[in-house]
Amino acid sequence: xxTTQKLLQFRQPEKSYDVIIIGGGLHGLATAYYxxxxxxxxxxxxxxxxYIGSGGSGRNTEMVRSNKRAHETLPFYKECLAMWDGLSAExxxxxxxxxxxxxxxxxxxxxxxxxxxxxxxxxRAGIEIxxxxxEEIKKMVPSLDISDRPALPVVGAQYHxxxxxxxxxxxxxxxxxAAARHGVDICVGVEVTGINIQGGKVTGVDTNVGHxxxxxxxxxxxxxxxxxxxxxxxxxxxxxxxxxxMTTDVMAPFLDHxxxxxxxxxxxxxxLKGDLILGGHLDPWQSWNSYTTWEEASERAFKILxxxxxxxxARIVRTWSGLCDCTLDSAPVMGGVGxxxxxxxxxxxxxxxxxxxxxxxxxxxxxxTGQMPEKIKPFALDRFxxxxxxxxxxx
Amino acid sequence: xxxxxxxxxxxxxxxxxxxxxxxCKNAPEQGADMKAWCDYLFFNENKPGFQDEWWYHAMGCGxxxxxxxxxxxxxxxxx
Numbered sequence: 013x014x015t016t017q018k019l020l021q022f023r024q025p026e027k028s029y030d031v032i033i034i035g036g037g038l039h040g041l042a043t044a045y046y047x048x049x050x051x052x053x054x055x056x057x058x059x060x061x062x063y064i065g066s067g068g069s070g071r072n073t074e075m076v077r078s079n080k081r082a083h084e085t086l087p088f089y090k091e092c093l094a095m096w097d098g099l100s101a102e103x104x105x106x107x108x109x110x111x112x113x114x115x116x117x118x119x120x121x122x123x124x125x126x127x128x129x130x131x132x133x134x135x136r137a138g139i140e141i142x143x144x145x146x147e148e149i150k151k152m153v154p155s156l157d158i159s160d161r162p163a164l165p166v167v168g169a170q171y172h173x174x175x176x177x178x179x180x181x182x183x184x185x186x187x188x189x190a191a192a193r194h195g196v197d198i199c200v201g202v203e204v205t206g207i208n209i210q211g212g213k214v215t216g217v218d219t220n221v222g223h224x225x226x227x228x229x230x231x232x233x234x235x236x237x238x239x240x241x242x243x244x245x246x247x248x249x250x251x252x253x254x255x256x257x258m259t260t261d262v263m264a265p266f267l268d269h270x271x272x273x274x275x276x277x278x279x280x281x282x283x284l285k286g287d288l289i290l291g292g293h294l295d296p297w298q299s300w301n302s303y304t305t306w307e308e309a310s311e312r313a314f315k316i317l318x319x320x321x322x323x324x325x326a327r328i329v330r331t332w333s334g335l336c337d338c339t340l341d342s343a344p345v346m347g348g349v350g351x352x353x354x355x356x357x358x359x360x361x362x363x364x365x366x367x368x369x370x371x372x373x374x375x376x377x378x379x380x381t382g383q384m385p386e387k388i389k390p391f392a393l394d395r396f397x398x399x400x401x402x403x404x405x406x407x
Numbered sequence: 408x409x410x411x412x413x414x415x416x417x418x419x420x421x422x423x424x425x426x427x428x429x430x431c432k433n434a435p436e437q438g439a440d441m442k443a444w445c446d447y448l449f450f451n452e453n454k455p456g457f458q459d460e461w462w463y464h465a466m467g468c469g470x471x472x473x474x475x476x477x478x479x480x481x482x483x484x485x486x
Binding site: 238247252297 | 422426427429430442448449450452453460478479480481
């Protein structure tokens with residue numbers, strides 16, 4: 013039944029807060045929620061310059077998974093994936109969590125070998141993973157062409173049964189509503205223009221609606237971390253690349269799993285609505301422009317038709333792109349920057365969505381206790397100076 | 408295609424022929440400390456607006472070239 017009740021009451025910021033979170037995306041709202049609910053911080057503001065979820069939170073491909081490689085980060089990604097399970101109940105909001113399984117196709121023996129090696133690391137970390145033969149894949153995805161017809165035939169796959177999808181808008185509003193219920197002020201249209209630092213300590217932020225004082229500022233700004241860097245006079249270890257995503261028109265259900273090809277940079281899933289989401293890879297050059305291109309769309313169409321020839325009638329009806337802040341080691345930057353009271357949760361590249369619950373939980377813990385939680389220690393900024401880069405492979 | 412790159416050897420070409428090589432940065436002097444090298448290697452200005460950057464003409468002449476491109480609008484300034 014239609015309701016005229018607003019889902020969420022946005023607020024005007026007050027003059028001072030205990031914690032200010034810059035960025036009203038999934039990470040920022042999740043951090044606010046965990047801070048208010050589990051660390052009992054009373055006065056929290058989330059400042060968003062556009063609308064909530066206007067950045068990467070509204071521009072991702074809804075994929076959740078933990079099939080990364082670097083052993084020091086696997087416990088974190090594993091926990092993030094597990095946290096999605098209980099979230100609908102905790103936030104009292106259906107996030108449409110669907111652990112439908114992720115099938116990553118291999119097209120050559122070396123690639124298969126690399127996937128086996130990766131699977132071993134993951135299994136050691138307690139992540140459920142299996143290798144599949146083409147025949148086994150065919151049983152799960154009957155529409156997939158496993159013949160020799162494609163230029164790069166399917167020779168096997170890595171199956172990650174815990175991987176799947178979560179509805180990104182549902183997650184965003186779930187966290188926003190839950191945060192607001194616990195007394196967080198969510199302020200949209202408030203753009204942070206500067207961070208005030210006195211004697212190496214954060215004192216507040218300047219915004220388009222005036223100065224707001226706070227002893228603790230947390231930046232969860234997705235693809236805009238370099239702007240925060242400029243406010244505090246430093247460079248960040250990131251380069252911004254756009255990622256283009258496309259959807260087709262709605263069709264009858266035929267695809268039960270998330271199918272990806274890491275080698276060819278494409279992945280697809282059929283949403284509950286029936287359209288296919290076609291994801292890809294970063295654009296090949298740095299850009300702050302969330303444009304979409306004919307080249308990417310045609311590339312995506314070509315690749316999916318190689319493996320799903322029955323889709324020749326499908327049309328791409330919508331495209332969008334989002335900005336990804338990528339570090340050289342495919343790992344994010346979390347924790348402090350050497351300024352008292354300023355913490356970061358940035359540089360999440362194209363794997364920020366799936367990590368949302370863990371980022372919120374551990375960013376909140378870091379803000380509340382001042383101690384870097386064990387699970388996010390590998391993501392500290394000083395790893396770039398201590399020769400402790402995360403040994404992640406690009407996936 | 409978002410823009411064309413003017414290669415000194417091959418003329419104006421499709422950017423998909425090139426490999427993006429990142430923003431131009433000044434390498435530290437010889438004998439610089441480790442921090443300077445880490446800053447040079449890993450940290451970027453990454454600022455919307457015009458920047459000098461490296462491109463490699465992989466599917467063309469095989470030369471490295473520098474261009475000045477606005478990374479927010481993809482406008483290129485040719486000298």
